[in-house]
Amino acid sequence: EKNGFDHFMLKEIHEQPEAIKDTYRGRLRINDGIIKMAGIEDNLERILNANRIIIVACGTSWHAGLVAEYIFEDLVRIPVEVEYASEFRYRNPIITSKDVVIAISQSGETADTLAAIKLAKQNGAFVFGVCNVVGSTIARESHAGAYTHAGPEIGVASTKAFTTQITVLTLIALKLAQSKGAISKTEFHNYLAEMEAIPTKVEESLKIDGHIQEIASVFKDVPNFLYLGRGYNFPVALEGALKLKEISYIHAEGYPAAEMKHGPIALIDEQMPVVVIATKKGHYEKVVSNIQEIKSRKGKIIGIVTEGDTEVKSMADYVIEVPETIEGLTPLLTTIPLQLLSYHIAVMRGCNVDQPRNLAKSVTVE
Numbered sequence: 629e630k631n632g633f634d635h636f637m638l639k640e641i642h643e644q645p646e647a648i649k650d651t652y653r654g655r656l657r658i659n660d661g662i663i664k665m666a667g668i669e670d671n672l673e674r675i676l677n678a679n680r681i682i683i684v685a686c687g688t689s690w691h692a693g694l695v696a697e698y699i700f701e702d703l704v705r706i707p708v709e710v711e712y713a714s715e716f717r718y719r720n721p722i723i724t725s726k727d728v729v730i731a732i733s734q735s736g737e738t739a740d741t742l743a744a745i746k747l748a749k750q751n752g753a754f755v756f757g758v759c760n761v762v763g764s765t766i767a768r769e770s771h772a773g774a775y776t777h778a779g780p781e782i783g784v785a786s787t788k789a790f791t792t793q794i795t796v797l798t799l800i801a802l803k804l805a806q807s808k809g810a811i812s813k814t815e816f817h818n819y820l821a822e823m824e825a826i827p828t829k830v831e832e833s834l835k836i837d838g839h840i841q842e843i844a845s846v847f848k849d850v851p852n853f854l855y856l857g858r859g860y861n862f863p864v865a866l867e868g869a870l871k872l873k874e875i876s877y878i879h880a881e882g883y884p885a886a887e888m889k890h891g892p893i894a895l896i897d898e899q900m901p902v903v904v905i906a907t908k909k910g911h912y913e914k915v916v917s918n919i920q921e922i923k924s925r926k927g928k929i930i931g932i933v934t935e936g937d938t939e940v941k942s943m944a945d946y947v948i949e950v951p952e953t954i955e956g957l958t959p960l961l962t963t964i965p966l967q968l969l970s971y972h973i974a975v976m977r978g979c980n981v982d983q984p985r986n987l988a989k990s991v992t993v994e
């Protein structure tokens with residue numbers, strides 16, 4: 629059932645090209661120049677008239693929510709707040725009938741996320757669920773929704789659920805942007821074409837597995853890791869760090885690259901590996917200067933760069949290349965090497981990758 633792979637996690641990482649295709653199949657219709665999503669179409673006015681969108685989720689799904697915040701605000705121009713479901717529900721939050729709440733959950737059973745949407749509903753908000761498990765409680769409790777269609781995710785560490793959540797949230801943002809007239813025809817088409825090309829690019833990113841294994845073998849025994857990214861790739865840095873923590877038990881932190889000098893830079897010495905997401909589009913020059921700051925403190929740099937990059941390559945200790953795409957879609961590619969890096973480090977440390985200690989696949993207690 630692992631299809632020849634050593635672990636479910638590795639199988640699921642490799643399933644991503646197909647899973648992403650399954651997510652956009654039937655929805656992304658390039659020839660007609662539209663995105664088809666019944667859950668959005670049927671509630672279009674309600675959503676477009678929202679004062680704000682509140683995204684509630686936990687863990688990796690919360691990271692997908694953070695990526696969505698950038699996409700929604702960029703494309704749809706509706707204010708977005710991303711909340712940990714557990715904090716949101718206990719904070720006496722201000723929710724009105726003009727709010728749209730998007731709940732993101734792979735399992736659709738996470739207790740805190742479920743409680744958050746119940747609270748939102750009681751206060752008159754419209755609740756849209758983004759779940760993977762069909763017929764799950766959160767899917768049923770939502771007013772409308774869109775499934776990710778990633779197929780069963782068995783590994784406790786979430787992989788294909790994350791990339792398919794980003795895919796479906798991007799489709800939603802594009803659909804809303806088009807309906808609102810907030811995006812030009814050319815940009816919309818460009819997005820659709822680039823989205824369609826993502827599965828092939830993910831496949832390419834999976835091919836450099838051997839190179840990532842070499843990097844993993846260099847750093848497998850370190851006690852700490854830092855992950856940095858900016859803009860769309862800041863949540864990817866958080867997700868990269870979470871993945872490493874969960875399955876290898878190495879302490880890792882993700883930060884917005886520019887925040888480094890407000891504290892975490894104190895941690896940097898010659899022992900500290902720093903994974904920096906430095907793709908060409910999106911604050912590239914700023915990230916390059918962040919890399920210089922790390923270099924001058926002798927940190928070890930693993931750069932995630934766009935294919936053909938030379939500038940970061942000349943500074944970093946190691947680089948991992950991903951194909952080029954538009955900025956808003958880079959998280960779908962930069963995530964892949966980070967999943968593989970934590971997977972290989974965990975395997976080399978002899979950890980139980982699919983069932984890490986203290987963790988359950990779905991957290992149905994608060």
Ligand code: M6R
Nearest residue numbers: 687688689733734735738785786
């Ligand atoms: O099923 P959900 O998406 O609601 O689960 C949320 C988190 O529990 C989950 O993403 C968790 O953080 C994973 N172990 C991450 O790999």
